[in-house]
Amino acid sequence: GDSVTQMEGPVTLSEEAFLTINCTYTATGYPSLFWYVQYPGEGLQLLLKATKADDKGSNKGFEATYRKETTSFHLEKGSVQVSDSAVYFCALQARSGGYQKVTFGTGTKLQVIP
Amino acid sequence: DADVTQTPRNRITKTGKRIMLECSQTKGHDRMYWYRQDPGLGLRLIYYSFDVKDINKGEISDGYSVSRQAQAKFSLSLESAIPNQTALYFCATSEGAGANVLTFGAGSRLTVL
Numbered sequence: 740g741d742s743v744t745q746m747e748g749p750v751t752l753s754e755e756a757f758l759t760i761n762c763t764y765t766a767t768g769y770p771s772l773f774w775y776v777q778y779p780g781e782g783l784q785l786l787l788k789a790t791k792a793d794d795k796g797s798n799k800g801f802e803a804t805y806r807k808e809t810t811s812f813h814l815e816k817g818s819v820q821v822s823d824s825a826v827y828f829c830a831l832q833a834r835s836g837g838y839q840k841v842t843f844g845t846g847t848k849l850q851v852i853p
Numbered sequence: 854d855a856d857v858t859q860t861p862r863n864r865i866t867k868t869g870k871r872i873m874l875e876c877s878q879t880k881g882h883d884r885m886y887w888y889r890q891d892p893g894l895g896l897r898l899i900y901y902s903f904d905v906k907d908i909n910k911g912e913i914s915d916g917y918s919v920s921r922q923a924q925a926k927f928s929l930s931l932e933s934a935i936p937n938q939t940a941l942y943f944c945a946t947s948e949g950a951g952a953n954v955l956t957f958g959a960g961s962r963l964t965v966l
Binding site: 743773775780781782783784785788828832838839840841843844845846 | 857897
């Protein structure tokens with residue numbers, strides 16, 4: 740079945756450091772890929788998405804490129820802020836029967852210290 | 854008001870009790886979902902509904918039931934709660950086919966003693 744593998748957390752960075760959170764996936768067909776973010780005490784919200792190979796999703800300084808050849812969708816940000824502290828989930832959406840099933844990774848907690 | 858509202862936000866109950874978690878949305882979306890979040894396991898789908906008459910089991914539906922009372926309301930019930938149902942539960946909605954973005958509620962934290 741479909742699966743998403745994220746790097747283990749927690750990740751602790753100093754403010755203004757470069758961030759990479761790795762995400763690889765296994766899926767049949769051509770899934771859409773997402774990054775969701777969960778701030779403390781809140782539900783998940785979409786950060787960015789990409790729907791086909793070589794697409795780059797971007798939002799709030801975060802970027803991720805859909806790499807079909809390496810089945811990856813790594814999240815990057817050039818300079819993190821304390822306000823970026825949250826849990827980040829990689830997810831894929833692919834057809835499963837008559838339904839576009841969403842499969843989530845286990846999440847990566849990011850802590851940014853001043 | 855939030856687009857997706859869950860009640861209660863926190864609930865502590867005892868083994869064997871019946872519990873209902875409620876979800877309402879103002880997005881006008883047809884599709885609604887219930888997920889469970891456990892540390893280290895990510896989110897797992899419990900049930901989903903494409904409209905009022907279309908309800909489907911997800912990957913971990915045992916011990917749970919749902920009711921879609923209206924397009925905007927989707928409730929999750931635990932008929933006889935057990936401790937391993939202690940988790941954070943999320944309701945979500947989406948618009949339809951294609952690369953659907955899920956809109957989540959703030960979550961309901963359930964503790965079963």
